[in-house]
Amino acid sequence: MIRPPTDQEALCQFGPDTESQMDFARMVDQECSWSTMRKQVDDYDPQSYDSTMTSDHHSRSDIVRFVGIDNDVFTVWLRHGLIVPIDAPAGRGRALRFDLHQARVAKVLANARSSGLSLDALAAIAAPLQVAIKVFLRSLAPTDALGAIIEEIEDPGSLQSNLENLRRIYDRHKDARRLELITRYEKPEFRASVLNAASALSKADIENLWLFLQLVEAEGFLMVYWSDQESAWKLDRRPPLDGSRLPAPVCILLDLGELAALPNGTPSSPASKAGCGGHYDV
Numbered sequence: 001m002i003r004p005p006t007d008q009e010a011l012c013q014f015g016p017d018t019e020s021q022m023d024f025a026r027m028v029d030q031e032c033s034w035s036t037m038r039k040q041v042d043d044y045d046p047q048s049y050d051s052t053m054t055s056d057h058h059s060r061s062d063i064v065r066f067v068g069i070d071n072d073v074f075t076v077w078l079r080h081g082l083i084v085p086i087d088a089p090a091g092r093g094r095a096l097r098f099d100l101h102q103a104r105v106a107k108v109l110a111n112a113r114s115s116g117l118s119l120d121a122l123a124a125i126a127a128p129l130q131v132a133i134k135v136f137l138r139s140l141a142p143t144d145a146l147g148a149i150i151e152e153i154e155d156p157g158s159l160q161s162n163l164e165n166l167r168r169i170y171d172r173h174k175d176a177r178r179l180e181l182i183t184r185y186e187k188p189e190f191r192a193s194v195l196n197a198a199s200a201l202s203k204a205d206i207e208n209l210w211l212f213l214q215l216v217e218a219e220g221f222l223m224v225y226w227s228d229q230e231s232a233w234k235l236d237r238r239p240p241l242d243g244s245r246l247p248a249p250v251c252i253l254l255d256l257g258e259l260a261a262l263p264n265g266t267p268s269s270p271a272s273k274a275g276c277g278g279h280y281d282v
Contacts, residue, residue, distance in 0.1 A: 057086060057097045057098070057099055058097065058098050058099070058100075058103065059095060059096075059097065059098075060074060060078075060095075060096055060098065062098075062103075063083075063098050063102065063103050063106055066103050066106075066107070066262055066263060067103065067106045067107050067110045068110060069106070069110050069113075073113075074106070076119070077106070077109060077122070077126075078096075080119070080123065081126075081130075082105070082109060082122060082123060082126035083098070083102050083105060083106055083109075083126070084102060084130055084133075085097060085098055085102070086098060086099055100262065100263070101133045101215070102133075103262055103263075104129075104215045104216075104259050104262065105126060105129045105130065105133070105215075107258060107259055107261075107262060108125060108129065108215075108222070108254060108256070108259070109122050109125060109126060111254055111255075111258055112125055112224060112252065112254055115252045115254075117224065117233075117252060120232075120233055121224055121226075121233040123233075124224060124232065124233035124234060124235055125222065125224055125233075125235055125254075128208075128211065128235055128237070129211065129215065131208055132208040132209070132211040132212040132215070133212060133215075135201070135205050135208040135209060135212070136208070136209060136212040138200060138201065139193075139196075139197035139200060139201055139209075140193070140196070140197065140200075141193040141194065141196070141197040142193060143216050144184075145190060145193050145194050145197070146209060146212070146213050146216070147213070148162075148185075148190075148194045149194050149197045149198055149201070149209065150206055150209050150210065150213075152194055152195065152197075152198035153198050153201055153202065153203055153205070153206060153209075154203065154206065156198070159185065159191065159194050159195065162185065163182065163185040163186065166178055166181055166182050166185065167182060170182060207237065210237070211237055214237075214256055215256065215259065218256055218257055218258070218259035218260040218262075219256060219257065220238075220256050221239055221253055221254060221255055221256060222235060222236070222237060222239070222253075222254045222256065223235070223236040223239035223251050223252070223253050223254070224236075224251060224252050224254065225248040225250060225251030225252070226248055226250045226251070227248060228248070236251075239251075239253065
């Protein structure tokens with residue numbers, strides 16, 4: 001099996017924005033293990049990417065600046081499907097637009113790349129993140145309803161029971177936080193969005209919703225590791241942080257707290273930590 005060149009190697013060989021690079025992309029799809037990961041989002045239609053849940057749409061130059069990568073690196077990611085635009089206008093010179101979901105994915109990839117991971121490892125990270133985004137967008141719900149949606153899917157009727165419990169507790173112990181939650185749960189539009197989303201999704205979607213929630217809240221860790229058994233990079237969505245269960249001797253721990261440094265958040269801790277034996281060099 002041909003080892004996929006790193007994004008910089010690809011650019012050195014073909015240069016950015018050339019037909020040869022498009023040939024390279026097709027070759028990689030045929031020869032590299034990470035092409036199978038992209039099949040998870042092959043049914044994704046860029047024209048149908050409903051990004052109404054985010055109020056800010058950005059140009060590629062915005063994303064490059066937010067994330068802190070070279071434009072040529074972003075070009076490689078875009079052409080290999082690691083980053084997905086809101087729409088895909090026809091013709092040269094037409095500007096692509098991206099929402100903050102894609103900015104978050106790009107930031108995770110940039111952090112992973114800074115740890116020495118190659119293109120196929122980045123694809124192993126990007127594919128499940130893009131699937132998680134797609135699942136959430138199917139819900140047509142605001143992000144602040146996501147926790148309630150997950151609970152309603154796991155335990156139908158929890159929205160109403162949680163509201164009743166909050167009212168009882170508030171009657172005994174009045175505080176601003178509980179009042180805020182009660183006010184939110186009582187809004188007809190919030191209740192409708194939660195119930196409609198819960199009916200449109202299923203328990204099979206919960207893992208993807210949790211992953212999306214991690215992206216939005218900039219909390220938790222991801223672990224990317226090399227699987228000798230499958231000869232491929234894999235993503236562990238909920239890695240243990242105490243070292244009690246390591247999937248492989250070679251893995252990278254990614255801190256999603258760095259996503260808080262994007263425009264809708266505040267700077268946080270360093271993004272990635274080498275662990276489980278350090279970097280895997282492919």
